[in-house]
Amino acid sequence: MTGSSRAHSFNSAADQYEASRPSYPPALFDFLDEFMGRPLSGVRVADVGAGTGIASALLRERGADVIAVEPGDAMAARFHRVLPGVPIVRGDGNALPLAGSSRDLITYAQSWQWTDTRRSVPEALRVLRADGALALWWNTTAFDVPWIHAQHERIAQHCGVPPRSAVRPDDSEAIRLAGLTGLRVARRHLRWQRTVPLDLHLANISSRSAFLVLGQAANRAFLAEERRRLREAFPDETVEETYVVDLLVAARP
Template sequence: MTAGSRAHSFNSAAAQYEASRPSYPQELLGFVEEFLGRSLAGVRVADVGAGTGIATTLLRERGADVIGVEPGDGMAAQFHRVLPDVPIVRGDGNALPLADSSHDLITYAQSWQWTDTSRSVPEALRVLRANGALAIWWNTTAFDVPWIRVQHERIAHHCGAPARSAVRPDDSEAVRLAGLTGLRVVRRQIRWHRTVTLDTHLANISSRSAFLVLDHAANRVFLTEERRRLSEAFPDELLDETYVVDLLVAARR
């Protein structure tokens, strides 16, 4: 299964993605403002791999002049339904459909891994103004929460993938892995929580690309068993999901 087919698998589940995926803590954008040295109000932002507009919504609430960039038909259609007044253009991080030196900030929420950094980094620098920045972030697994750690292992096994290490890379290794070597980069890890119903939690799991490309019948069996386990552990069927946002903000030196 290619990375491209996994990336485009989201289009078949765009409404589910919008309804169940977690957002991000306000502290994240507060740190981006600190890095920029100014409020996001009026700042020209391109949200790349915008999906259904989860991060775009937060940027707009901060007063940013934001545009979405999204390659997928289904995701872009859902974006239009959620944010009908926000412009969105079709494209991806490897070939941004944006003018040179046209934006102050380019964001990649859960989307940087779908880019080829040998192309996406030069593209970002081309589009950014001289004092601009790019910000990439992911909601990552809180491995110190026992039930979340063991569920991650079950999901990885079901998807035929190795479980991720509970040890996060140090700052220099994170910068290298993200392809941002040579830039001025600051990293922050922000812990946050949300409480959701069991239905929303399972919908979130099954909206992931690793699930979407698998056999539907096998997924149903896995999710049925996961519902049974979690119903026993959380009789009220309310789950406190814990995330650690891993954020890298970069600019020219």
Template sequence: MTSLSRAHSFNTAAARYAANRPSYPPALLDAVEELWGRPLAGARVADVGAGTGIATALLRERGAGVLAVEPGDGMAAQFRGTLPDVPIVRGDGNALPLADASCDLVTYAQSWHWTDTDRSVPEALRVLRPEGALAVWWNTHALDVPWIAAQHERIARHCGGEPSSEALPDDRHAVRLAGLSGLRVARRQVGWGRTVSLETHLANISSHSAFLVLGEGAAQAFLADEHTRLRELFPAGSVEERYVVDLLVAARP
């Protein structure tokens, strides 16, 4: 299964993605502002790989003027239904459909790893204004929580991979981004959590690309077993998810 196929698998589950994926804590956007050195309010932001608009909505709430960039049909349709007054253009980070020096900030929420950084970094630099910045972040699993670490291992093995003890991005991502961009790169990790129903938790798992490409039968078999395991851990039916948002900000001096 190619990376492109996995990236486009989200279009078949856009509504599930929008309904069940976690958002991001206010402290994340505080960190973006701190590491960038300016407020989001009034900034012109391109949210690339915007998906269903989870990060786009938060950026707009901070007062940013946001333009979304999204390659997928299903995700773009879901975005328009959720944020009908926010402009969205079709494209991806490897060839941004944006003018030179048109943005103060370019963001990638949960989408940077789908790009070819040899192409996406120069593209981000092209559209940034002087004193602009590139911010990329991921919700990663809080692997210091035993049940989350154990589930992470089960998911990796079921999907044919090996579990990783490292969150994305690690220091190598920061070093590579600095090398490609020539910019000052800062990293920040923000811990947070949410409490959701067991059904929402499992639906969130099923919206990840590794499951979307498995096929319905293989995915449902895993989710049924996982429901039984988690019901023993959380008999009330509410799951306490814990995340670490890993953030990189590459800012022009």
């Protein structure tokens, strides 16, 4: 299964994605203020791979002037319904449909991995103003929470992908992997939690790309077993999810 197939698999579950995916903590946007040396209010932002608008909505709440970039038909349609006042253009990070030196901040929430950094880094620098910043972040697995670690390994086995290492790459390796070598980069790990109904937790799991490309019968069986396990751990069917946002913010040296 190609990365492109997985990237576009979200179009088959746009409504589910918007309803179940976790948001991001205020500390993330506080750090963007700090890195840029000014509040996000009035900052011209391009949110790339915007999906259904989870990050775009939060940026707009902070007063940013947001334009979204999204390649998927269904995701873009859902974005329009959720954020009708925010412009969205079709495209991806490898060839941004934006003018040069037109944005103060470019954000990639959960979407940088779908780009070719040999193309997306130069594209970001082309679109950014001279003092602009590029921000990449992901909600990552809190491996120190035993039930979350165990669930991660079961999901990886079900989807036929290697489980992620519980040891996070150090800053230099993370910068290299993101293709940001040579830029001025700051990294933060931001821990946060949300409490959700069991059904929403399972919907979030099944909205991931590795699930979406699998057969529905196999997924139903896996999710039924996961429901049984989680009812034992959370008898009231309320699940406390823990995330660690891995945030990289880059600018020209």
